[in-house]
Amino acid sequence: MKSLSLYVERDSFIHRVDPITKLFYIFAAIIVPFVMKDLTVSIVCAAVSLILLAVGKVLRNAITVFACLFLIMITIFLIQALANINNATVVFSISGIHFYAEGMINGVKIIMRMTDMVAAFLILILTTKPSDLVEDLIRAGFSPRIGYVIMSIFQIVPHMAGAIDVITDAQRARGVETKGSLPVRIKAFLPLLGPVVLNSFMNTKERAMALEVRAFDAKNKKSFLNEAVNFRHAMAYRVLFVLLAVSAVAWRAGGVLL
Amino acid sequence: MHEKKKSPFSPRFTTASLALIPAAIGINFVGKLVVSLLKLPLWMDSIGTILASMLAGPWIGAIAGAVNNVIYGFQDPISIPYALTSVAMGVTVGVMAHYGWTKSFWRVIVLALVMCVISTIVSVPINIIFWEGMTGNVWGDAAYGIILAKTHSVLLASTIDSLIIGIPDSIASVIIAWGLFKALPKNLLQLYKTNTDVEEF
Numbered sequence: 529m530k531s532l533s534l535y536v537e538r539d540s541f542i543h544r545v546d547p548i549t550k551l552f553y554i555f556a557a558i559i560v561p562f563v564m565k566d567l568t569v570s571i572v573c574a575a576v577s578l579i580l581l582a583v584g585k586v587l588r589n590a591i592t593v594f595a596c597l598f599l600i601m602i603t604i605f606l607i608q609a610l611a612n613i614n615n616a617t618v619v620f621s622i623s624g625i626h627f628y629a630e631g632m633i634n635g636v637k638i639i640m641r642m643t644d645m646v647a648a649f650l651i652l653i654l655t656t657k658p659s660d661l662v663e664d665l666i667r668a669g670f671s672p673r674i675g676y677v678i679m680s681i682f683q684i685v686p687h688m689a690g691a692i693d694v695i696t697d698a699q700r701a702r703g704v705e706t707k708g709s710l711p712v713r714i715k716a717f718l719p720l721l722g723p724v725v726l727n728s729f730m731n732t733k734e735r736a737m738a739l740e741v742r743a744f745d746a747k748n749k750k751s752f753l754n755e756a757v758n759f760r761h762a763m764a765y766r767v768l769f770v771l772l773a774v775s776a777v778a779w780r781a782g783g784v785l786l
Numbered sequence: 787m788h789e790k791k792k793s794p795f796s797p798r799f800t801t802a803s804l805a806l807i808p809a810a811i812g813i814n815f816v817g818k819l820v821v822s823l824l825k826l827p828l829w830m831d832s833i834g835t836i837l838a839s840m841l842a843g844p845w846i847g848a849i850a851g852a853v854n855n856v857i858y859g860f861q862d863p864i865s866i867p868y869a870l871t872s873v874a875m876g877v878t879v880g881v882m883a884h885y886g887w888t889k890s891f892w893r894v895i896v897l898a899l900v901m902c903v904i905s906t907i908v909s910v911p912i913n914i915i916f917w918e919g920m921t922g923n924v925w926g927d928a929a930y931g932i933i934l935a936k937t938h939s940v941l942l943a944s945t946i947d948s949l950i951i952g953i954p955d956s957i958a959s960v961i962i963a964w965g966l967f968k969a970l971p972k973n974l975l976q977l978y979k980t981n982t983d984v985e986e987f
Contacts (some may be wrong), residue, residue, distance in 0.1 A: 649863030
């Protein structure tokens with residue numbers, strides 16, 4: 529069964545950082561380049577996030593995610609180079625299609641921001657167990673009931689994805705065509721999806737009853753299975769990230785006012 | 787004793803409706819999986835959210851939508867800002883279902899179009915802030931490029947970009963969710979209804 533989480537178990541400094549501090553980093557890594565709208569800043573931020581991925585020994589895992597985004601990045605670059613509103617300077621032309629400097633710079637800026645944002649999230653995703661993140665959030669005051677919901681998703685979704693394989697085989701055995709022209713494939717959609725959905729609803733009912741029996745609705749304080757991750761200087765890092773974001777906003781606001 | 791019509795927003799956080807959220811997200815995921823298995827040209831990645839909103843109202847729909855995109859974010863971080871779009875979709879469907887817009891086929895089509903317009907209104911600003919208005923879908927972005935070159939309006943280009951894929955996708959997703967909603971056994975539906983004649987203990 530394929531896991532939904534991309535967590536990679538490694539021993540690194542980044543893995544020992546607590547999940548909430550990583551959330552603060554994501555916040556800063558998104559705010560700073562988007563607010564400052566400067567090419568150099570975007571490149572620096574993207575580089576920092578990538579370096580942190582390397583420190584966490586997960587750069588190779590990150591590259592597979594970036595590979596999926598490659599096509600989108602190319603599209604963005606081309607469309608910006610050809611059709612940006614501020615396009616004025618033609619850099620080169622291929623058979624009558626002009627590539628403009630302004631658009632290309634803007635395209636690189638968007639791609640860098642995208643890289644930075646994705647890399648920042650990947651730092652959290654690749655180096656943190658989802659259950660650790662949820663437990664830490666609950667400790668910080670997040671609703672334990674929604675916390676349960678999130679954690680259970682990581683178990684239910686792979687289960688349902690497995691069920692789809694079984695049902696696809698079963699329906700094929702009954703003669704449902706899953707390959708061929710578009711109308712044929714559209715017709716196969718419901719026979720494949722329907723049984724999984726109905727099944728999951730039956731399970732939902734049973735799960736709800738099982739939870740009620742185990743006092744899911746009880747109002748008293750919840751205890752935790754795992755101990756909290758203790759990361760030294762967590763506070764200092766968090767303050768640093770907030771300050772970075774705030775100063776970026778202040779710099780921009782100052783630039784607008786002056 | 788019971789009120790005839792409760793507000794669609796009266797919270798219904800029973801254990802049953804909370805347990806619906808993982809199922810909804812599972813259905814979203816499985817819908818996407820079947821689409822890629824059959825190589826269909828749509829996304830169909832919010833059938834579960836729509837179904838949960840029809841069953842348990844706007845709140846559960848909104849939570850299912852938000853959690854859905856955050857969880858997808860664990861595989862594809864780009865989807866996280868679009869949690870707002872999913873929340874808007876959940877709320878829209880939940881409210882409209884409450885006021886009877888799931889009663890007939892044509893009403894469901896109206897619901898799909900309203901949902902599509904509202905999700906476009908929410909996602910276009912996100913597209914503009916993050917990607918200068920592009921969606922990452924090849925067909926939509928091609929239209930974006932053409933319109934932008936002709937009209938120089940990022941807003942218009944981005945809206946069309948969003949709608950080109952949004953309209954067929956919304957209609958297909960809503961019809962399928964509605965079909966499943968109809969196919970569910972009645973005793974299951976009862977689990978999520980609170981404004982019925984049966985008093986709760």
